[in-house]
Amino acid sequence: MRVLLSSLIRGVSVFFIIQPLAYGQPEGDDEDHDDEIEEIVVTSTRSRQSLEDMPTRVEVITGEELGEKANMKPGDIRMLLNENTGIQVQQTSATTFNSSIRIQGLDGRYTQMLRDGMPLYSGFAGGLGLLQVAPLDLQSVEVIKGSLSTLYGGGAIAGLVNLNTKVPNSEPETSFLLNRTSAGGLDASAFHAARNEELGGTLFASWNESTAYDPADIGLSAIPEFERWTINPRAFVYFEDDSELRVGITAVVEDRTGGNMDYIKGRPVSNPYFEDNRTERLSSQLEFTRELGNGTLNLRNSLGHFDREISIPDFVFAGTQESSFSELHYVLPQGTSEWVMGMSLVTEKFRQRDAAPGFSHDYSQRTLGAFVQNARPLTDTLSLETGLRVDRHSKQGTLALPRISFLYEPRDDLTIRAGGGLGYRNPTLFSEDAESLQFRNILPLDQDLTEAERSRGLNMDVNYRYPLPNGEMLTLNTLLFYTRVDDPQVLLPQGENYVFAQPSGYVDTRGAEINLTITQGDFKLYLGYTHANVREHYATGVTEAPLVSEHRLNSVLMYEREDDFRVGLEAYYYSPQLLGDGATGESYWITGLMSEKLFGENISLFINFENISDTRQTRFDTIYTGSLSNPQFRDIYAPLDGFVVNGGIKVRFN
Numbered sequence: 088m089r090v091l092l093s094s095l096i097r098g099v100s101v102f103f104i105i106q107p108l109a110y111g112q113p114e115g116d117d118e119d120h121d122d123e124i125e126e127i128v129v130t131s132t133r134s135r136q137s138l139e140d141m142p143t144r145v146e147v148i149t150g151e152e153l154g155e156k157a158n159m160k161p162g163d164i165r166m167l168l169n170e171n172t173g174i175q176v177q178q179t180s181a182t183t184f185n186s187s188i189r190i191q192g193l194d195g196r197y198t199q200m201l202r203d204g205m206p207l208y209s210g211f212a213g214g215l216g217l218l219q220v221a222p223l224d225l226q227s228v229e230v231i232k233g234s235l236s237t238l239y240g241g242g243a244i245a246g247l248v249n250l251n252t253k254v255p256n257s258e259p260e261t262s263f264l265l266n267r268t269s270a271g272g273l274d275a276s277a278f279h280a281a282r283n284e285e286l287g288g289t290l291f292a293s294w295n296e297s298t299a300y301d302p303a304d305i306g307l308s309a310i311p312e313f314e315r316w317t318i319n320p321r322a323f324v325y326f327e328d329d330s331e332l333r334v335g336i337t338a339v340v341e342d343r344t345g346g347n348m349d350y351i352k353g354r355p356v357s358n359p360y361f362e363d364n365r366t367e368r369l370s371s372q373l374e375f376t377r378e379l380g381n382g383t384l385n386l387r388n389s390l391g392h393f394d395r396e397i398s399i400p401d402f403v404f405a406g407t408q409e410s411s412f413s414e415l416h417y418v419l420p421q422g423t424s425e426w427v428m429g430m431s432l433v434t435e436k437f438r439q440r441d442a443a444p445g446f447s448h449d450y451s452q453r454t455l456g457a458f459v460q461n462a463r464p465l466t467d468t469l470s471l472e473t474g475l476r477v478d479r480h481s482k483q484g485t486l487a488l489p490r491i492s493f494l495y496e497p498r499d500d501l502t503i504r505a506g507g508g509l510g511y512r513n514p515t516l517f518s519e520d521a522e523s524l525q526f527r528n529i530l531p532l533d534q535d536l537t538e539a540e541r542s543r544g545l546n547m548d549v550n551y552r553y554p555l556p557n558g559e560m561l562t563l564n565t566l567l568f569y570t571r572v573d574d575p576q577v578l579l580p581q582g583e584n585y586v587f588a589q590p591s592g593y594v595d596t597r598g599a600e601i602n603l604t605i606t607q608g609d610f611k612l613y614l615g616y617t618h619a620n621v622r623e624h625y626a627t628g629v630t631e632a633p634l635v636s637e638h639r640l641n642s643v644l645m646y647e648r649e650d651d652f653r654v655g656l657e658a659y660y661y662s663p664q665l666l667g668d669g670a671t672g673e674s675y676w677i678t679g680l681m682s683e684k685l686f687g688e689n690i691s692l693f694i695n696f697e698n699i700s701d702t703r704q705t706r707f708d709t710i711y712t713g714s715l716s717n718p719q720f721r722d723i724y725a726p727l728d729g730f731v732v733n734g735g736i737k738v739r740f741n
Contacts (some may be wrong), residue, residue, distance in 0.1 A: 090299075121306045130204050131229045131249040133238065133385070133416060133427050134462060142462060142472035142492035144504050144548045144566070146171070148228040150524065151647075155655070157222040158693040159681060161266040161274040161735065162315075164220045164228075168248065170659065172600040172615035172641055173232055173566070176217065177634060178723040182345030183311045183362050187519050190232055190245040191568055192596045192619035192635040196518045196576075197245035197542075203252055205389040207337075207370050209242065210435060210517050211408040212393045215366060219339055221317060223264050223276040224291040226253045233568060234544045236491060237474035237490040240433065240456050242512040244542040244572060254333075255282035255289055255323060258741050266735035268658040270310050270728060271298035274735070287323035289335075299344070299351040302729040303705035307360075309727035311345030321372070330377040339368040347715065358716035362525065382419035382426075388412065397525050400717075404526040406439040406448070408683050414460075424463035429475075432454045434518050437516075448516045448531050455479045460490075470494040472506070484537040486511050498551045507545035521585075523720070528584045537576075538589060544570035555607065564602040571595040575623075592625035594632060609648055615641035631665045634722055638662035639726040654682040664724045672724040673707050676700060688741070693733050694734035701730040710721035723730040 103301035128137055129145050138145060148156070148167065160166040165186060169176040175189040187195025200208040200216055208216030210626045230248040239247060253260070255700035259281035266274040276293040321335030344351055346361035370391040377384045389412045396405035436451040439703075475490040492506030514537050520527055533572025546568040553561040578585050598618040605612045617639040621632035640660040647653035657679040664672045678700050683693040704710055704725035711718035 094648075110510065129229060130251055131201070131231060131238075131247065133204075133418060133421065133430070133460075134425060135383075135418060136425065136462060139502075140494070142504060143231065144233075144506075146230040146232075149226070151653075153222070153225060155226065155653075155681060155683070157225070157264075158266075158683060158735075158737075159679075159695050159697060159733070161264055161276065161414050161733075162221055162272065162293075162297075163218045163225070164222050164250075165217050167222060167228065168217070168230075170641060170643075170657070172602055172617045172639070173224050173619075174230070175636060175639070178727075179728065180345070180362065180521050181718075181720045182308050183343055183364060184218060184345070185215060185364075185522060187213060187522075188217065188248065189635070190230075191570065191598065191600075192618075192621035192632065193245040193570065193572070193594075194519055194529040195513060196241070197572070198575065199239055199243040201239075201249040202248060202270075203372060203374070204249060205238070205387060205412050206242070206410075206433070207374060207391055210393075210410065210515065211395055211437060212366075212368065213393075213517055213522075215341075215343075215364070215395075217316065219317070219341065219366075219368065220250065221274070221276050221293040221295060223262065223293065224252050224278045224289070224319065225250055227251045229269060231547045232566070233506070234488075234490065234508040234542060237458055237460060237476045237488055237508060238427075240431065240454055240476065240478055240488075241480070241486075241512050241539070244512055244540070244544070245570065252291070252319075253278065253280055253289060255280040255287035256267070257282070260739070260741055262737065262739040264735060264737045266733055267730055268297070268733040270302075270731045272310070272733070273297070274537035275703075279546045282323060282325075285325055287325065289319075289321045289323075291317070291319040293317045299348055300728065301347075301348050302701075302705060303482060303727075305705060305710075306348050307711070307718070308345040308348055308351060309703075309705075309729070311343050311362075312351050313341060313343035314344075314502050315339065315341035327353075328378070328418050330375070333374040334374070335372040337368070337370045337372070339366070341366045355739060356553040358400070360400060360716055360718055361398070363396075365396045365398075367394040368392070379417070381421075382417055384417050385415070385429075387414045399525050399527070402525065402527050403441070404439075406437055408437045409433065410435045415641075424461065427460040429458055431458075446529070448526070448529075448533065449536055450515065450532075450554065451481075452513060452534070453481045454513075474508075478511075480539070480613050482534050482537075483511070483513055486539065486541075496629070500554075502548075502550040504548040505546070507543070510544065511543040512540045512542075513537075514576040514589070516587075518576065518578065523722075524585065527577070530581070530584050530586045532587045533700060537587075538574045540572055540574055540576060540589075542570060542572045544568070555605075557608070557643065559606045559608070560604075561606075562602075564598040564600075568599070569595065569597045590625050592623070594621065594623050596621040596632075609646055611643075611645040611647070613640075613641070613643040613645070617641075633665045633667050634724060636661040636664050636724075650685055652682075652684050654680070656680055661725070666722040666724065668721060670721075672704075672722075675702050675707075679728065690740055691737045692734070693737070695732070697731045697733065698726060698729055702726055703729040709712070 156167040229249040280289040295520040296314040299308040299312040319337045324332040347359035349356040350359035375386040391410040393408045414431040419426040434453040448588040458476040462472040472492040474490040490508030495503040603614040645655040681695040
């Protein structure tokens with residue numbers, strides 16, 4: 088299947104570049120395309136309300152900001168998320184870059200990652216999800232922090248990230264991106280979209296590769312050698328009754344090898360350490376929307392096949408994850424109120440190949456859920472949103488998940504949001520701790536004897552806007568948060584093996600996010616601060632959670648001449664982090680410079696200097712103990728790739 092999938096991706100990619108889609112422009116449609124691009128449509132809450140009127144706090148990355156971050160890492164979305172307050176990308180492998188998303192200090196297993204509202208990156212695929220998404224076809228990225236289990240069920244304890252892809256508009260769009268890095272990386276992406284009155288289509292293809300890179304000259308790769316192909320065609324059918332059908336398929340194949348540099352480069356070496364990841368991802372997406380009565384009926388379905396093989400010396404972990412997501416929901420406006428109600432079915436099955444006796448991790452689970460949500464104004468200044476979800480899990484039984492949010496607007500320049508809810512997660516093998524061990528020597532998890540990890544969370548958000556002279560604006564936003572997770576899943580050593588346990592106790596995180604934005608003429612200053620105090624409360628006492636930077640500072644100064652030139656300076660601070668071995672990592676700064684020159688509306692050249700100070704964990708700390716042929720890796724808490732320059736060209740035709 089791997090050969091067929093790889094051939095399909097290469098063939099369709101070549102066809103796409105040579106022969107773009109051409110449906111033509113709908114007759115009589117003269118809407119301005121740029122206005123459509125700037126419009127923010129939030130899909131993760133399923134609501135028709137505008138972003139400003141939602142009691143739920145939603146952060147949306149769109150437009151120029153999305154393009155700027157994509158220029159810095161055109162091959163994946165790590166930087167797109169890591170530079171936001173409250174979010175930290177945690178690297179789980181020292182040699183292959185495998186990573187997860189931490190929101191407000193909680194482990195990545197508590198963050199749900201969606202694409203167009205459908206979960207495609209969970210379970211066995213979670214450790215590579217961030218690395219296998221090239222951002223050229225993204226329309227927006229929505230981030231909701233805090234429990235959103237009312238709409239999405241288990242997994243969204245810390246929050247969710249929803250990647251919204253572009254849809255065809257009245258004018259055809261074709262874009263290409265080519266990027267090269269000083270670390271040996273190469274990214275090539277292409278996107279095309281077009282439609283007429285009855286049909287539309289989009290096609291996205293990307294090729295990403297890199298040579299192995301070792302800036303510390305320690306003989307181990309900080310950036311692995313990899314090659315990845317991605318293809319995502321989608322078809323859109325527009326019916327006369329305002330119904331719409333979207334059908335798509337995504338295919339990804341990747342080979343990723345890290346470890347001993349001599350081994351990767353094919354040189355003779357005895358007893359080399361290596362980590363090889365070979366993955367195949369094939370998923371389908373279907374969405375049907377129809378105006379029904381006074382509301383909108385929406386049907387969604389996705390099927391996923393993910394095959395992965397991890398090879399390290401003397402050990403192979405391989406398996407296939409089959410998953411499905413189906414949902415039917417109805418959005419019904421009633422005067423100033425709005426109802427969202429629906430049902431969903433989520434299934435997941437993992438089958439391990441060639442497992443050693445006593446170490447088989449096969450499992451299957453399904454969840455049938457029903458949910459209802461209502462948003463309504465209580466007064467001219469106060470709005471309320473309530474929700475309830477009831478899940479019937481094949482292993483955990485029935486779980487009820489209520490949620491409530493308030494929006495208070497006492498003045499035009501002041502907005503206050505507050506809310507809270509319950510959440511849960513069904514424990515599985517797939518977590519950061521297990522990923523960092525390549526799943527070796529981990530005893531099977533008995534799901535029949537394992538309790539769900541349950542959470543409760545609260546947050547309050549205050550947003551203040553102060554007008555400056557000449558129509559400029561100062562915006563100050565403060566978010567206070569608290570989340571508690573009961574019966575957390577912990578991986579503990581047991582002799583030569585590891586076992587999952589749920590010690591009596593809980594993990595909680597509390598803190599604040601502060602964001603300040605000032606716009607003055609052609610300059611824009613952004614300052615962000617995150618305080619995350621994460622503690623583990625067990626019978627043995629209260630301890631600090633590892634791999635959490637309690638204090639983080641984000642700062643960006645941008646100068647931009649519209650439709651001409653932009654340059655930005657960035658600086659990010661990370662406070663010391665407790666490591667799994669009891670040591671404390673060093674604090675550090677990361678600085679960077681990005682620039683882009685536009686030539687008319689169609690062409691831009693960009694160059695970025697990332698991590699100018701060459702901050703690397705290998706400069707002030709070790710990343711492994713033992714020998715090079717049998718390294719025992721320590722936690723990775725700082726960059727390993729150091730100073731990297733990347734530059735390229737973007738071409739867009741409308």
